[in-house]
Amino acid sequence: MAVGLAVLWPLAHVLLGMTTASLAVLGRATTWALLGRTLLSCLEVTATTVVLGVPLGAVFARGRIPARRVWLALHALPLFLPPFVIALGWFHWLGERGLVGSARTSAVLFGPVGHLLVLTTTFTPIVTALTMLGMTGLDASLEEAALLVAPPWRVLTRLLVPAARSRIAVAAIIVFSLTLSEVGVPMFLRVPVYGAAVFVRLGGVDFAPGEAASLGVPMVVLGFVLIGLERALASSHGALRLRWRTRDPMDLGAWPGVMTIFAGLFASAPLLALAVRAVPGMGRCWSWAGPSMANSLVVSGAAAAIAMGIALIAGHALARGSLWASALDRVTVTGFFLPSAVLGTGIIAGWNRPATQRLYGSLAIVIVGFVARYTALGTRIVAASIANTSRAYEDAGSLGGAGYFRQLARIVIPLHARELVAAFGIAMVFGLRDLETAVLFYPPGGETLTVRIFTLEANGPSSVVAALALLQVILSLAVVTLGAIVMKRLR
Numbered sequence: 001m002a003v004g005l006a007v008l009w010p011l012a013h014v015l016l017g018m019t020t021a022s023l024a025v026l027g028r029a030t031t032w033a034l035l036g037r038t039l040l041s042c043l044e045v046t047a048t049t050v051v052l053g054v055p056l057g058a059v060f061a062r063g064r065i066p067a068r069r070v071w072l073a074l075h076a077l078p079l080f081l082p083p084f085v086i087a088l089g090w091f092h093w094l095g096e097r098g099l100v101g102s103a104r105t106s107a108v109l110f111g112p113v114g115h116l117l118v119l120t121t122t123f124t125p126i127v128t129a130l131t132m133l134g135m136t137g138l139d140a141s142l143e144e145a146a147l148l149v150a151p152p153w154r155v156l157t158r159l160l161v162p163a164a165r166s167r168i169a170v171a172a173i174i175v176f177s178l179t180l181s182e183v184g185v186p187m188f189l190r191v192p193v194y195g196a197a198v199f200v201r202l203g204g205v206d207f208a209p210g211e212a213a214s215l216g217v218p219m220v221v222l223g224f225v226l227i228g229l230e231r232a233l234a235s236s237h238g239a240l241r242l243r244w245r246t247r248d249p250m251d252l253g254a255w256p257g258v259m260t261i262f263a264g265l266f267a268s269a270p271l272l273a274l275a276v277r278a279v280p281g282m283g284r285c286w287s288w289a290g291p292s293m294a295n296s297l298v299v300s301g302a303a304a305a306i307a308m309g310i311a312l313i314a315g316h317a318l319a320r321g322s323l324w325a326s327a328l329d330r331v332t333v334t335g336f337f338l339p340s341a342v343l344g345t346g347i348i349a350g351w352n353r354p355a356t357q358r359l360y361g362s363l364a365i366v367i368v369g370f371v372a373r374y375t376a377l378g379t380r381i382v383a384a385s386i387a388n389t390s391r392a393y394e395d396a397g398s399l400g401g402a403g404y405f406r407q408l409a410r411i412v413i414p415l416h417a418r419e420l421v422a423a424f425g426i427a428m429v430f431g432l433r434d435l436e437t438a439v440l441f442y443p444p445g446g447e448t449l450t451v452r453i454f455t456l457e458a459n460g461p462s463s464v465v466a467a468l469a470l471l472q473v474i475l476s477l478a479v480v481t482l483g484a485i486v487m488k489r490l491r
Contacts, residue, residue, distance in 0.1 A: 009350045031215070057128040059256035078267050079129075170230060170233050226337045231330075288460065303366075303370035310332075
C-alpha cells in the first residue's frame with residue numbers, strides 16, 4: 001500500500017492533471033524535436049558507457065592487476081555521488097577560470113560534449129560492476145576447461161564476456177533511464193533536455209503544472225518501454241545478485257593494469273579539482289550548509305529503512321513466486337524507471353492538498369519520493385539472493401511450527417543479512433545523491449545538501465560551493481565505507 005501511494009497515486013495524478021489546453025504543448029514541433037535530441041543524447045551516453053564499461057569490467061573481474069581494489073574503488077566513486085558534483089569538478093578543471101581551462105575548453109564543456117563527459121564519468125561504473133558480476137556467475141569448471149585449449153584473452157572475450165550479456169543489457173537500460181531522468185547536469189551545462197522542460201514548468205517562472213503533466217506523458221510511455229525491456233532481460237531475478245565468487249586471476253599482460261589505473265585516475269580527477277578549490281571555503285561551508293546535511297541524512301536514512309523493510313517482505317515473496325509480489329515488483333520498478341520530473345509532477349499534484357498538507361509540508365514528502373524511486377533496487381537484490389537459496393530451510397522451520405514472521409526473523413534475515421544491509425546502503429546512497437526528486441517538492445527549510453549545492457552554485461562563493469560539494473563526497477563515502485565494513489563482518 002505504501003508503494004502504491006508513493007508510485008501509483010502520483011502517476012494517476014499526472015494523467016488526471018492534463019487538460020485540453022495543456023495538451024496543446026504536445027502538438028508543437030519543438031517539443032518532439034527536444035524529445036528526439038534528448039533520446040539521442042541518452043543513446044550516446046549509454047553506448048559510451050557500454051564501450052568503456054564492458055572491457056573495464058572484464059579486466060577488473062579476471063585480470064591480474066596490482067592494487068586492483070584501489071583502482072576499482074576510484075573508478076566506482078562517481079557512481080555514489082550526484083552527477084552535478086562531478087560536473088562541478090570538471091568545471092573547476094576545464095571552465096574558463098579552471099585549473100587548466102580557457103575560453104575554448106569552457107565552450108566545449110558547456111555543451112553536448114561536456115554533458116557526455118560528465119555522465120559517462122558517472123555512469124560507466126554501473127556497466128563495469130554488472131559485467132563483473134555476470135562474468136563471475138559462470139560455472140568455474142567451464143572456464144577452467146576453456147583455459148586448457150585457449151589463451152586467457154580468447155576465453156575472456158569468447159566465453160566470459162558473452163556470459164554476462166544479460167547483465168550488460170540491464171546495465172545499459174539503467175544508464176539510459178538515469179540519463180533520461182538527469183536534470184542537474186544539463187541545466188548546469190546549459191544543454192536543453194526534455195526533463196528540464198518539465199522541471200521549469202514546475203519550479204521556474206513559467207509555472208504551468210498542466211503542461212508539465214502533458215509533457216510527462218511521452219516520458220511515461222518511455223518508462224513503460226524500459227520496464228518491459230528490463231523484465232524481459234532480467235526474468236530470472238538474478239541481475240542484481242551480489243554474491244562474488246573468488247577465482248585465481250588470469251595473466252592478461254600489461255594492458256589491464258594500464259586500463260584500470262587510467263580509469264581510476266580519470267574518475268577521481270573531478271574530485272581532485274574540487275578539493276583544490278574547496279580549501280579557502282572549508283571554514284565557512286558549515287554555516288552555508290545550514291540544516292541541509294542533517295536533512296539529507298534523515299530523509300535518506302528513513303527512506304532506506306522503509307525500502308529495506310519492503311525489500312525483505314516483497315523480495316522474499318518475489319523469490320518464492322508470489323503473484324502479489326510480482327505485481328508489487330512491477331510497481332516499484334515503475335517508480336525507478338519513471339523519469340524523476342514525471343514522478344515529481346505526480347507527487348506535487350497528488351499530495352499538495354489541504355487534507356495532506358501536514359505530510360506535504362514536512363520532510364516526509366521527500367521520504368515518499370525516495371521510497372518511490374529506490375525501493376526497486378533493494379527488492380531486486382534481496383529477491384536475487386533468496387531465489388538462489390534452498391527453500392528447505394524454511395520448510396524445515398515450518399514443520400517445526402515456526403510461523404511466517406518467525407521464519408523471516410530466524411531463517412531469512414540471518415541467511416541474507418548482507419543483502420539486506422546492501423539494500424539499505426544502496427537506497428541510502430541513492431537518496432543522498434538525489435537532486436532531481438527532492439528539488440521539485442522539498443518543504444521550506446527542508447532542502448537536502450544536493451539541493452543546497454545546486455541552488456548556491458549560481459550566486460554563492462565558488463570556494464564555499466566547492467567545499468559543500470566536497471562535504472557531499474565525504475558524507476557519501478562515509479556511508480559506503482560503513483556499509484562495506486558491516487557487510488564484511490556479516491560474511
